[in-house]
Amino acid sequence: MEQKEGTLLEIHDLSVSFKMYDHGLNQTRLQVISDLHLTVRPGEIVAVAGSSGSGKSLLASAILGILPGNAEVKGHMHYKGQELTPKRQQQLRGKEMALVPQSVAFLDPLMKVGSQADGHKRPRPKDRRKQLFRRFGLPDNTERLYPFQLSGGMARRVLVSAALITDAQLIIADEPTPGMSLDQALEALKMFRQLADEGKAVILITHDIDLAFEFADRVAVFYAGTTVETAPASDFRDGPQALRHPYSKALWKALPQNGFQPIPGFQPYAGSLPKGCLFAPRCPYRTEECIEKTPPVREIRGGEVRCCHGS
Amino acid sequence: MKGIIRRLARILALSGAKTAALMLAVSIVAFVLVTVSPIDPVQQYILGLGTAVSPEQRAEIEEYWGVNLPPAKRYMNWLSNLLRGNLGESALYRRPVADIIRERFSNSLALMLCAWALSGVTGFVLGCVMGMHRDTWPDKLLKSICYLLSSVPTFWLGLVMLLVFSVWLKWFPIGFSGPIGVASRDVTIWQKLYHLILPAVTLSFMSFANIALHTRQKLTDVLNSDYVLFARARGEENRTILWRHGLRNTVIPALTLQFASFSELFGGFVMAENVFSYPGLGSAAAAAGLNSDVPLLLGVTLFSALFVCVGNTMANLLYGLIDPQIQEAVP
Numbered sequence: 336m337e338q339k340e341g342t343l344l345e346i347h348d349l350s351v352s353f354k355m356y357d358h359g360l361n362q363t364r365l366q367v368i369s370d371l372h373l374t375v376r377p378g379e380i381v382a383v384a385g386s387s388g389s390g391k392s393l394l395a396s397a398i399l400g401i402l403p404g405n406a407e408v409k410g411h412m413h414y415k416g417q418e419l420t421p422k423r424q425q426q427l428r429g430k431e432m433a434l435v436p437q438s439v440a441f442l443d444p445l446m447k448v449g450s451q452a453d454g455h456k457r458p459r460p461k462d463r464r465k466q467l468f469r470r471f472g473l474p475d476n477t478e479r480l481y482p483f484q485l486s487g488g489m490a491r492r493v494l495v496s497a498a499l500i501t502d503a504q505l506i507i508a509d510e511p512t513p514g515m516s517l518d519q520a521l522e523a524l525k526m527f528r529q530l531a532d533e534g535k536a537v538i539l540i541t542h543d544i545d546l547a548f549e550f551a552d553r554v555a556v557f558y559a560g561t562t563v564e565t566a567p568a569s570d571f572r573d574g575p576q577a578l579r580h581p582y583s584k585a586l587w588k589a590l591p592q593n594g595f596q597p598i599p600g601f602q603p604y605a606g607s608l609p610k611g612c613l614f615a616p617r618c619p620y621r622t623e624e625c626i627e628k629t630p631p632v633r634e635i636r637g638g639e640v641r642c643c644h645g646s
Numbered sequence: 647m648k649g650i651i652r653r654l655a656r657i658l659a660l661s662g663a664k665t666a667a668l669m670l671a672v673s674i675v676a677f678v679l680v681t682v683s684p685i686d687p688v689q690q691y692i693l694g695l696g697t698a699v700s701p702e703q704r705a706e707i708e709e710y711w712g713v714n715l716p717p718a719k720r721y722m723n724w725l726s727n728l729l730r731g732n733l734g735e736s737a738l739y740r741r742p743v744a745d746i747i748r749e750r751f752s753n754s755l756a757l758m759l760c761a762w763a764l765s766g767v768t769g770f771v772l773g774c775v776m777g778m779h780r781d782t783w784p785d786k787l788l789k790s791i792c793y794l795l796s797s798v799p800t801f802w803l804g805l806v807m808l809l810v811f812s813v814w815l816k817w818f819p820i821g822f823s824g825p826i827g828v829a830s831r832d833v834t835i836w837q838k839l840y841h842l843i844l845p846a847v848t849l850s851f852m853s854f855a856n857i858a859l860h861t862r863q864k865l866t867d868v869l870n871s872d873y874v875l876f877a878r879a880r881g882e883e884n885r886t887i888l889w890r891h892g893l894r895n896t897v898i899p900a901l902t903l904q905f906a907s908f909s910e911l912f913g914g915f916v917m918a919e920n921v922f923s924y925p926g927l928g929s930a931a932a933a934a935g936l937n938s939d940v941p942l943l944l945g946v947t948l949f950s951a952l953f954v955c956v957g958n959t960m961a962n963l964l965y966g967l968i969d970p971q972i973q974e975a976v977p
Contacts, residue, residue: 395879396875396879399878399879401875401878401879425881425883428878428879428880428881429879429880429881429882430881433879433880434876434879434880436872436875436876436879438872440871440872440873441872441873441875441876442873442876443873443877443890443891443894443895444873444895444971445894445895445898445969445970445971446890446891446894454880455877455880455881455882455886455890456881481970481971483970483971494876497880501880
């Protein structure tokens with residue numbers, strides 16, 4: 336596996352599946368992430384954008400090595416040029432890799448948020464946490480509150496603080512902005528921008544495509560558990576002619592400000608994935624080749640695309 | 647602080663009123679049951695006198711006790727005596743019921759507290775062990791033991807324990823709360839404790855399985871929660887997770903269950919105290935039942951209802967004190 340210069344995290348052909356028991360002892364395998372490619376360099380925000388239920392959150396768990404026990408991971412992940420083994424993931428999470436989770440449910444309901452943001456490491460990074468809370472406009476008494484006493488936006492700011500309290504080089508933010516006011520969301524994203532400018536890498540998992548286009552350096556379009564296209568965010572701002580994958584183009588056209596035109600069909604669910612290209616059943620350009628086998632990743636005009644017809 | 651006191655006062659007043667209503671209901675039901683039962687209290691009283699009585703004397707006694715009054719009137723008489731603290735006199739022991747309950751209960755209390763604490767701690771610790779090692783062989787083994795113990799009757803387990811530890815191994819005495827042939831005022835605290843161990847262990851065996859299985863389930867839920875996923879994402883390992891999140895989130899339901907188990911504990915007592923010939927309230931209850939000692943039986947019934955009710959109320963109060971989510975919104 337060739338390693339590109341200057342990447343912090345490199346993911347090749349990552350597949351995640353779950354062993355499930357349906358009736359009785361029949362074991363089935365549910366594929367939730369298929370042949371995913373993603374590279375993240377220091378100093379950039381990569382947005383992973385896709386609709387709900389496409390397995391975006393599982394990507395975060397796979398990188399951190401915190402998938403449930405019945406998950407099976409295939410493919411390669413490299414962090415700072417070295418294979419990301421389960422042992423290494425255990426060493427790195429909470430130190431070099433930090434997660435900003437989705438909602439207040441990720442806070443222990445019976446622990447005051449101050450000690451939760453501090454984390455389990457000693458000595459407690461109290462001063463740093465106070466500074467972060469103040470920066471996010473959380474009142475001083477917030478540290479003594481329990482999660483159920485927080486508003487959704489406050490909870491998110493606590494979660495962001497909990498991630499920033501570490502010296503993480505890689506920050507994986509899983510839907511960090513819903514529930515925040517626009518100002519707060521912008522503040523949080525500015526924070527991520529600033530972190531990236533300091534040389535950290537941020538993976539921004541989101542379904543808020545507008546924010547992704549605006550704040551990210553590159554956008555990876557996530558569809559049915561794989562990344563169909565990764566391209567500079569400017570291409571997404573420029574419009575469909577700058578994009579490579581038919582799904583990215585369709586996504587762009589489906590945005591309210593771009594005509595609001597949906598394409599027919601549904602995203603296939605795990606368990607009923609098509610054999611070849613995952614987008615083939617809905618693709619206007621599909622050929623026999625697309626239906627039969629998974630297209631390879633190709634580099635076109637400074638972006639990566641997994642499509643035989645991408646241009 | 648002032649808020650807490652006011653809240654506690656309100657809760658206490660409320661649960662006091664509830665308890666009073668419950669006790670009234672229990673007294674009515676108990677009275678009705680005794681009235682319709684074939685037990686003849688006058689006959690029991692006469693038996694207790696030990697002398698023959700002529701029909702005229704019997705009629706006088708009936709007159710004296712008000713046996714021929716309408717049931718409602720008799721209930722009101724009994725209730726008004728009850729409210730003045732007069733529980734009547736035991737036909738079996740020829741002493742005031744209140745004294746017997748007080749004396750027997752103080753014996754039982756030590757046994758009960760030991761059994762209760764032992765079952766709570768054992769159950770919680772085993773539950774945590776099972777929850778942390780779910781679906782591995784230690785979990786399966788402990789789970790089977792728990793199921794086995796919760797389906798075994800107390801008296802049978804008591805007999806087995808006696809057979810193994812007292813008769814065969816001779817580690818523990820075979821019964822009573824002190825050595826045979828020693829006056830009760832001469833029994834030392836160590837002798838008392840020594841006699842307490844086997845019944846306490848037997849009793850705790852009856853109820854720890856429940857706590858253990860519940861704790862196991864609760865801990866499993868906690869370990870599958872989003873907040874534990876986040877804790878893992880932050881580099882917490884199993885031990886830290888148990889310490890920081892597991893205990894905190896499982897101890898409250900365990901405590902509630904433990905206090906709510908007062909009723910089962912009482913049921914277990916009647917059996918265990920008889921098997922171990924332990925002179926506590928449980929054996930008094932059994933004796934009262936077997937000898938148709940109506941005043942003592944009613945007294946024990948009311949007392950046990952009060953006891954269980956207090957246990958449940960304590961659980962409620964404790965819940966409010968420990969769980970911040972039940973405390974009022976913003977401090």
